[in-house]
Amino acid sequence: MGFDASRFVVGDEWVYRARDNAVSERVRILAVTPKKNSARLDVAFVDDPSSRVENVTGNRLRVPWEEVAAYDELMANWHRIDGRDLDNTEEACVEQAYQLLIPKDVAEIEWSPVSCATAVHDATRLAEVIHRSIDEILVGVEWFDLNASKMVSPAGTLLIAELACRANPTPVLNIVMEEEAACRRKCKHGSEEFNVLTREKEWSSPEWEYDKYRRWDRPQHELLRQWCGHGAVTAHERLLAAEAENNRLDVLVAEVIAALERAGEDWQATRFAEEHERDRITPWTIRPIVDRPLHPSEIPVHEVPVRRRWPR
Numbered sequence: 001m002g003f004d005a006s007r008f009v010v011g012d013e014w015v016y017r018a019r020d021n022a023v024s025e026r027v028r029i030l031a032v033t034p035k036k037n038s039a040r041l042d043v044a045f046v047d048d049p050s051s052r053v054e055n056v057t058g059n060r061l062r063v064p065w066e067e068v069a070a071y072d073e074l075m076a077n078w079h080r081i082d083g084r085d086l087d088n089t090e091e092a093c094v095e096q097a098y099q100l101l102i103p104k105d106v107a108e109i110e111w112s113p114v115s116c117a118t119a120v121h122d123a124t125r126l127a128e129v130i131h132r133s134i135d136e137i138l139v140g141v142e143w144f145d146l147n148a149s150k151m152v153s154p155a156g157t158l159l160i161a162e163l164a165c166r167a168n169p170t171p172v173l174n175i176v177m178e179e180e181a182a183c184r185r186k187c188k189h190g191s192e193e194f195n196v197l198t199r200e201k202e203w204s205s206p207e208w209e210y211d212k213y214r215r216w217d218r219p220q221h222e223l224l225r226q227w228c229g230h231g232a233v234t235a236h237e238r239l240l241a242a243e244a245e246n247n248r249l250d251v252l253v254a255e256v257i258a259a260l261e262r263a264g265e266d267w268q269a270t271r272f273a274e275e276h277e278r279d280r281i282t283p284w285t286i287r288p289i290v291d292r293p294l295h296p297s298e299i300p301v302h303e304v305p306v307r308r309r310w311p312r
Contacts, residue, residue: 169232
């Protein structure tokens with residue numbers, strides 16, 4: 001869809017800003033030259049004593065001049081929350097945490113005019129995700145209301161991502177484990193990657209993959225683990241180790257039963273196979289089940305025949 005230049009009318013006065021954080025200036029449109037994806041405009045700076053005239057792009061004209069007060073207040077709010085820039089590792093981890101744990105209709109990351117700000121659309125549902133009230137977060141970070149949402153600073157975005165990982169560590173740790181397994185394979189054997197510039201697949205060496213892992217992947221994995229918390233990481237690793245050991249022993253028992261059958265011990269093989277299957281410990285059997293007490297009429301009666309003894 002092309003750029004709509006019809007909103008610019010010769011003679012109208014608009015707000016002009018050379019940059020997002022520059023001062024708003026009043027300009028009058030003298031001529032409009034539409035382009036496919038933009039427009040070029042000849043504008044006269046009304047409040048300039050020299051009556052300066054420039055040819056500017058349409059993106060620099062923000063709103064009609066009668067809306068300058070509201071626009072300046074909005075840009076001041078954006079400038080106020082833009083107090084901390086996230087580094088590449090933090091940005092990547094924040095984006096991954098939001099994609100995994102926070103639906104877009106609850107909260108989403110904004111990239112303009114402030115990179116990594118968060119638009120909180122549903123504070124109640126967000127509190128359910130992070131196990132913390134949004135008011136507790138807003139106390140320590142900059143924010144402002146915009147329409148029906150709350151715009152939170154990048155520092156608040158970082159805090160929301162960390163709380164979401166702390167409250168829901170399992171999906172995050174599963175992704176980290178999968179990515180590390182892929183990185184280990186690439187660092188041993190190299191990888192075939194698609195080059196965006198040449199549009200062809202290129203082979204990368206194990207050395208190059210390991211350097212990439214050290215500079216990019218490993219810092220992200222360590223930060224995500226830190227956000228999940230030491231206890232969650234330890235519990236997750238112990239759970240994975242227990243499942244892997246259970247699978248190993250299951251295979252070993254099957255091999256032992258097969259060896260007994262080959263040795264002619266069919267009765268012993270059948271007994272061990274039945275006992276192994278019958279006495280499995282599962283999530284459904286590990287939890288104690290509390291039942292209500294039975295009424296005497298509900299207790300089954302087992303009749304046991306006995307030999308009658310006549311008195312002498």
